[in-house]
Amino acid sequence: MDFKSGIAIEQIADGGMLAGEADGENVVLVRRGGEFFAVGAECTHYHGPLADGIVAGDTIRCPWHHACFDLRTGAATAPALNPIPVWNVEQRDGHVFVTTKREIPPATPVKTNVSSVGIVGGGVVGNNAAEMLRREGFAGTITIIGAEETVPIDRPNLSKDYMAGTAPEEWMPLRDADFYRAQNIEFLTGRRVMQLDAKTKTLTLDDRSTRTFDAILLATGSEPVRLSPPGATRVHVLRTLRDSRAIIAEAAKGKRAVVLGASFIGLEVAASLRAREVEVTVVAPDAIPLGKTMGVEIGAFIRRLHEEHGVRFRLGTTVATFEGDRVILATGEPLLCDFVVAGVGVRPNTQLAETAGLTVDHGVVVDEFLRTSAPGIYAAGDIAHYPDRFSGKSVRVEHWVAAGRQGQTAALNILGRPTPHTAPPFFWSAHYDVTINYIGNAAGYDRVEVHGSLNDRRALVAYRVGDRIAAVATIGLDRESLDLEKAMEDGDVAAVERIVASI
Numbered sequence: 001m002d003f004k005s006g007i008a009i010e011q012i013a014d015g016g017m018l019a020g021e022a023d024g025e026n027v028v029l030v031r032r033g034g035e036f037f038a039v040g041a042e043c044t045h046y047h048g049p050l051a052d053g054i055v056a057g058d059t060i061r062c063p064w065h066h067a068c069f070d071l072r073t074g075a076a077t078a079p080a081l082n083p084i085p086v087w088n089v090e091q092r093d094g095h096v097f098v099t100t101k102r103e104i105p106p107a108t109p110v111k112t113n114v115s116s117v118g119i120v121g122g123g124v125v126g127n128n129a130a131e132m133l134r135r136e137g138f139a140g141t142i143t144i145i146g147a148e149e150t151v152p153i154d155r156p157n158l159s160k161d162y163m164a165g166t167a168p169e170e171w172m173p174l175r176d177a178d179f180y181r182a183q184n185i186e187f188l189t190g191r192r193v194m195q196l197d198a199k200t201k202t203l204t205l206d207d208r209s210t211r212t213f214d215a216i217l218l219a220t221g222s223e224p225v226r227l228s229p230p231g232a233t234r235v236h237v238l239r240t241l242r243d244s245r246a247i248i249a250e251a252a253k254g255k256r257a258v259v260l261g262a263s264f265i266g267l268e269v270a271a272s273l274r275a276r277e278v279e280v281t282v283v284a285p286d287a288i289p290l291g292k293t294m295g296v297e298i299g300a301f302i303r304r305l306h307e308e309h310g311v312r313f314r315l316g317t318t319v320a321t322f323e324g325d326r327v328i329l330a331t332g333e334p335l336l337c338d339f340v341v342a343g344v345g346v347r348p349n350t351q352l353a354e355t356a357g358l359t360v361d362h363g364v365v366v367d368e369f370l371r372t373s374a375p376g377i378y379a380a381g382d383i384a385h386y387p388d389r390f391s392g393k394s395v396r397v398e399h400w401v402a403a404g405r406q407g408q409t410a411a412l413n414i415l416g417r418p419t420p421h422t423a424p425p426f427f428w429s430a431h432y433d434v435t436i437n438y439i440g441n442a443a444g445y446d447r448v449e450v451h452g453s454l455n456d457r458r459a460l461v462a463y464r465v466g467d468r469i470a471a472v473a474t475i476g477l478d479r480e481s482l483d484l485e486k487a488m489e490d491g492d493v494a495a496v497e498r499i500v501a502s503i
Contacts, residue, residue: 003027003038003098009091012036017060019051022087022098029089029098030055030071036091037071038098040084044076050084054482063478066401066426066437066485074104075135078128078404081174107137112415114214115140118203120193120352121219122146124155124400125381127174128407129217129414130185136415143186143211145193145203150241151177156400158244159265160430163272165248172241196356198374215376215414218353218364219407222346222382222398227260234339235322238265239346247341251276254338258282258327260319262289264429266343267302270311271431273341281312281335283319283327294436295448298461298473302431309432346398348383361385363396368420369413370406378414380406388441389422390488391470395441399427424488425471437481440471440488451503452477460503469496477503 001007001020007029012018018029019041026041028051039060041050048064055061059077061068067080074083088099117133117140119126126144133142146152152174154162161167180187188205195204202212224237236247247269251257257273259266262284270280286292288299289306303313314329319340321328326336350360359365359373363385370378370386381403385396405423412419429436434457442463452459458476462469474481480499487495 003029003096006092006095006097009094009096012096015055017051017055020098023101025085027087027098028060029096030060032058032071036089036096038087038089039069039071039074040086042084043067043069043080044082044084045080052479054479054486056482056486061482061486063482065428066482078124078408079401081128081131107135109139110137110415112138112140114138114414114416116213117142117215117217117414118201118211118213119144119217119219120196120203121217121221121381122148122150122187122189123152123219123221123381124174124404125217125219125221125407125410127152128404129219129380129411130180130183131175132408132411133415134183134185136412136417138411138415140214141186142184143188143213144180145188145191145205145211147190147192148240149190151175151180151187151189153241156428158241159238159268159272161272163244163248163269164275165272166275193352196352196377198356198358198377201376215378217407217410217414218372218377218379218383219381219403220349220352220383221403222348225342225345225347227342227344236339236341238269238341238343247273247339248276250339251278255279256337258319258335258337258340259343260284260340261343261345262286262313262315263343263345264290264427266341267306267431268429269341269343270306271309274309274311279312280310281314281337282306283314283317283329283335285316285318287316289313289315293442294438294473295445295461295463297448297450297454298436301454305431305434346382348396348398350383353379353383365394368422369418370410370421371413378410380410386421388424389420389491390424391441391465393441395425395443397425397441399425401426422489424485426485434475436473436475437478438471438473439481439485440469442471445470449500451500460500462500468493469500472496472500 003020003022012031028041030037043062045067048062053061053063068077074086086102090097153172192206256279259282291299317330319327320330353364364379364383382398388395409421445463447464449462461473463471
């Protein structure tokens with residue numbers, strides 16, 4: 001359908017979307033009351049089809065990983081970084097015409113008392129915060145200090161397509177070094193901040209040099225739990241690009257792996273190693289994979305799925321000793337293996353905040369604006385213990401999308417634009433051809449309800465705390481997942497119940 005030739009207004013319902021073309025480019029036409037918007041048809045994150053998503057207010061949202069785009073400007077919310085194109089629209093004689101593509105205007109310089117921002121942490125939080133500062137017209141100094149040796153990367157892909165061999169390494173950086181130079185963002189890689197003086201907002205680096213800023217964002221992330229029992233050689237963890245490269249190198253040499261831990265990371269690694277034809281045995285103390293976090297039903301389904309792809313499980317036990325080319329389980333069973341991947345959890349890096357005297361309780365305590373207990377210092381990502389709007393509880397989550405969104409929100413608050421963090425926690429986990437979307441926080445859930453059919457791979461699983469739905473996992477219900485996220489974002493408990501009941 002050529003939108004430049006025009007379509008009758010009645011062809012698109014209020015709140016509806018229609019896919020077509022303009023000047024040879026794929027376009028989605030959106031109607032909201034008497035207004036029409038024309039935007040690019042593909043999400044700029046992983047190219048998801050926006051026409052299969054939803055329109056919420058002045059935004060269009062991607063069904064795959066819940067990126068959000070402004071219908072008027074095309075501006076992106078994490079996990080997407082780049083805007084989508086926007087076209088001008090005219091109405092004549094009962095028809096709608098898509099005309100010319102808009103140019104993205106330069107950012108208007110922002111008025112702020114902040115002239116310098118220091119960001120501690122070179123992950124998605126730091127990247128998104130720095131980008132948002134520049135996008136909003138901040139012309140002051142921005143310095144990112146990252147302990148990792150690389151620029152920020154697409155961390156979820158470390159255990160997914162990149163490890164499986166279906167995503168090339170050039171896809172991994174969120175931005176390249178030239179981007180930061182062009183944006184006048186100083187990026188110090190492979191450097192650590194050793195001390196924070198909260199009163200003066202001064203950072204001491206590992207070479208004993210100091211930097212003082214008007215505002216500081218702490219985004220130090222998490223560190224994987226590392227195992228170092230006697231005899232443990234060739235035991236890998238997965239957090240950085242270097243870690244993923246090392247595991248891939250092992251997979252090229254050895255064809256037997258033991259994965260310790262039936263976590264999301266451990267199981268995604270198992271699936272990726274199977275794609276490389278590595279024999280995989282998963283060892284975990286739990287009786288059911290993911291049983292504690294996702295419930296028995298999804299846990300049993302995921303186990304069957306992995307077993308169908310050749311993964312073996314040794315559950316209800318742990319590794320007792322490591323002996324060269326094998327491990328010995330606590331049951332006494334030996335398992336031959338060429339290498340081991342440990343996915344047994346992570347710990348938030350809160351030491352810097354603790355020694356600086358910031359309030360720390362299961363994470364760095366922040367308010368809804370991501371402000372710490374010290375004026376001018378913010379925290380976001382894995383370390384942030386923040387008030388969740390939907391549950392009414394303080395939570396700390398280790399989700400990549402949440403971290404990216406918090407980075408953007410923190411930037412707005414640093415600029416003096418009070419913006420609460422209202423997005424509910426969201427993550428996705430990929431296992432072969434099955435993707436699980438999860439929204440909310442079900443810590444301490446009392447009851448699990450399964451709607452639809454897991455075997456048919458079209459199901460919704462609701463987790464209740466008392467009578468209230470605290471979180472929802474979906475398989476094969478991307479649009480419903482988006483609707484649920486929006487309802488939780490709005491704090492609309494009744495809407496959440498209606499959507500769940502409709503499956």
